[in-house]
Amino acid sequence: MSHSASTLSIFTGIIRHDLQLALRRKSDSLSALIFFAVVASLFPLGIGPETNRLMQIAPGMLWIAALLAAMLSLHKIFAEDFLDGSLDQVLLTKLPLSLAVLAKTIAHWISSGLLLALLSPILALQFNLPIESVGVLFLSLLLGTPLLSLIGSIGAGLTLASRGGGTLLSLIILPLVAPVLIFGAGAVEAYQAGLGFTAHFSLLGAMLAIALFLAPLATAASLRIALE
Amino acid sequence: MNNSLVMSKTLRLESITCMRGGKTLFEDLSLEIQPGTILRIAGDNGSGKSSLLRILCGLLPVYSGQVFWGNDSIHYDRDEFNSELVYLGHIPALKADLTAIENLVHLALLGGFSISTADALRALDQAGLASQANRSIRTLSQGQKQRIALARLRLPNPKALWILDEPFNALDQQANQALQSLLIQHVERGGIVAISSHQSLAIDDGPQVMRLSL
Numbered sequence: 001m002s003h004s005a006s007t008l009s010i011f012t013g014i015i016r017h018d019l020q021l022a023l024r025r026k027s028d029s030l031s032a033l034i035f036f037a038v039v040a041s042l043f044p045l046g047i048g049p050e051t052n053r054l055m056q057i058a059p060g061m062l063w064i065a066a067l068l069a070a071m072l073s074l075h076k077i078f079a080e081d082f083l084d085g086s087l088d089q090v091l092l093t094k095l096p097l098s099l100a101v102l103a104k105t106i107a108h109w110i111s112s113g114l115l116l117a118l119l120s121p122i123l124a125l126q127f128n129l130p131i132e133s134v135g136v137l138f139l140s141l142l143l144g145t146p147l148l149s150l151i152g153s154i155g156a157g158l159t160l161a162s163r164g165g166g167t168l169l170s171l172i173i174l175p176l177v178a179p180v181l182i183f184g185a186g187a188v189e190a191y192q193a194g195l196g197f198t199a200h201f202s203l204l205g206a207m208l209a210i211a212l213f214l215a216p217l218a219t220a221a222s223l224r225i226a227l228e
Numbered sequence: 229m230n231n232s233l234v235m236s237k238t239l240r241l242e243s244i245t246c247m248r249g250g251k252t253l254f255e256d257l258s259l260e261i262q263p264g265t266i267l268r269i270a271g272d273n274g275s276g277k278s279s280l281l282r283i284l285c286g287l288l289p290v291y292s293g294q295v296f297w298g299n300d301s302i303h304y305d306r307d308e309f310n311s312e313l314v315y316l317g318h319i320p321a322l323k324a325d326l327t328a329i330e331n332l333v334h335l336a337l338l339g340g341f342s343i344s345t346a347d348a349l350r351a352l353d354q355a356g357l358a359s360q361a362n363r364s365i366r367t368l369s370q371g372q373k374q375r376i377a378l379a380r381l382r383l384p385n386p387k388a389l390w391i392l393d394e395p396f397n398a399l400d401q402q403a404n405q406a407l408q409s410l411l412i413q414h415v416e417r418g419g420i421v422a423i424s425s426h427q428s429l430a431i432d433d434g435p436q437v438m439r440l441s442l
Binding site for chain 2: 003014020021024086089092093227
């Protein structure tokens with residue numbers, strides 16, 4: 001028998017629905033992962049196989065590769081829902097739009113950023129990074145990739161109705177995520193230099209807390225503009 | 229079919245003006261739609277039928293004027309208004325990778341009700357779509373997709389206000405008649421329907437129908 005759904009069950013329902021869709025069409029998530037692996041493997045080819053130099057640049061390089069891979073699927077957060085009319089239905093739930101947007105962003109992060117973070121240790125080992133540094137890299141990506149999805153969702157909303165949205169989205173978002181890259185990659189480098197990573201992680205955590213609160217509001221506003 | 233009465237309020241438009249792309253589509257439109265009425269919007273392509281329907285459910289901001297649900301503006305208590313509304317746009321909001329049942333269960337949840345797959349199957353069965361229930365939407369024809377989208381109207385806990393954009397598109401004769409009688413049933417139990425359509429319908433001359441030409 002049917003019963004009235006609580007706000008929380010609609011929220012989790014949207015996450016479950018989007019993950020179910022991502023599972024039905026694995027190619028989107030898989031292509032981001034493969035892109036990540038390929039870009040990470042191109043660097044040694046371009047720079048040369050010198051172990052020490054590779055070890056030095058590995059954290060920043062892996063972070064950049066993850067950043068670009070996360071960009072690939074960003075426009076899909078809302079684009080498909082926009083085209084097939086589902087976005088209207090999301091706007092007409094009794095859930096406030098910013099929460100619905102947050103649910104969609106969480107689902108996007110699980111199907112892209114989280115997977116990239118999980119893959120990163122394997123790629124990091126190729127560069128002969130010590131196991132502790134690999135751990136720090138993994139944790140920095142775990143803290144940083146949700147930020148990419150959250151900030152990216154604002155751009156995805158803004159570029160929804162524009163043609164060539166994908167490129168425009170990257171142009172808007174890449175400068176905005178520079179601080180995430182600086183502190184994410186910086187954490188690993190600081191650890192390798194013996195300085196500790198607490199400060200970097202605190203800053204990433206603070207940015208994540210702020211973005212969790214503000215990004216969904218901004219995205220909701222940008223979606224309303226795009227749908228007019 | 230769920231025949232319980234629905235508690236609908238009056239839907240009232242107060243001097244609505246709609247501008248799209250610098251062009252005025254309609255101006256100073258005032259209407260009062262009582263429970264038990266089908267608002268039938270006719271007009272040429274581009275005359276603003278879809279825009280008016282989107283204004284009615286609050287998806288499109290108005291240039292001037294206001295829409296009231298009962299005594300309050302529809303934007304006054306969005307959560308409450310949204311939970312009494314079902315909107316079907318001109319594209320059926322279905323996910324191609326999911327089955328008909330999965331789509332209906334999710335759409336019902338977005339509409340504020342957790343339903344079981346059995347509820348969804350019953351609605352599809354009433355719409356004569358039981359054999360398509362577990363097929364992925366991708367494999368269905370345009371008309372079948374439209375009928376699945378319309379099966380939302382047969383879910384338990386009917387909403388008071390139905391806003392349907394060209395619901396008769398792509399429907400065959402039989403589905404067309406079934407939908408017309410469903411609309412009549414809904415207004416007879418006290419609901420409101422707002423539809424746009426460019427076909428002439430058998431219900432057009434009925435006493436419950438209020439016609440609006442844009």
